[in-house]
Amino acid sequence: MLLLLSVKSLPETKPAHTQVIAIGELAIKMLSDCGIIKNTLLVAAFNLMWFSYFSLAPFMFEAQGLSTLIFGMSGLLLGFGALFGLFFYILLGAGLGVVGLINHLGGVITLAAILCTVLSMSRARGE
Secondary structure (H helix, E strand, C coil), X not given: CHHHHHHHHCCCCCCXXXXXXXXXXXXHHHHHXXXXXXXXXXXXXXXXXXXXXXXXXXXXXXXXXXXXXHHHHHHHHHHHHHHHHHHHHHHHHHHXXXXXXXXXXXXXXXXXXXXXXXXXXXXXXXX
């Protein structure tokens, strides 16, 4: 009922002259654009890291004998790390360019992963 009433009473908002876009051609161009593919993979990797952390970390913290409070604090640290990353991008991104910035951030992520692995291994050994 509401749909019929809105179709009857609301004016058309579409402009009189619109450009026709070939969706198929646009999709092919987008799928073959290396920049779009690279950025899509970067966003997917970032989202995968966040999801993996928040789905697996509680069990890892419990196995290490750490409290849920520490897990919550680690989530806050991750949030602050993302904020720091934004400022890092704003301050240094312009001078490095996109490729340089991605390389630096990839190095930071790799270093963080190695540090987490070393810390968890040393904790597992009881050192």
